[in-house]
Amino acid sequence: MFVQRYDLQAVASARHYSREVLKRWRSEVLLDDLQLMLSEAVTNALIHAQIDVDIRAKFLKPNEGAAAIHAS
Structure with a gap:
């Protein structure tokens, strides 16, 4: 997922993205x-x-339920 600078509305989109990934x-x-x-x-x-x-x-770590979401 890509967020353009100054797009503070995208913070909610980032939370939604993380929710969908973790559900999957x-x-x-x-x-x-x-x-x-x-x-x-x-x-x-x-x-x-x-x-x-x-x-x-x-x-x-699929067996341990460990996930990482990296923002750079």
Whole structure:
């Protein structure tokens, strides 16, 4: 998922993206914490760094339900 700088409405889209990814991976138990961290990271990048944000999801340990969503 790509978010253009200054698009603060896209923070909600990033949360929706993370929810859909975790549902697909059956890892909803991680949802609240992951959405909070992702919202903060995307908001900080958009406001303070004033940069575009690329969000990628990766399932780290399928047997343990570990997932990572990277915002850069």
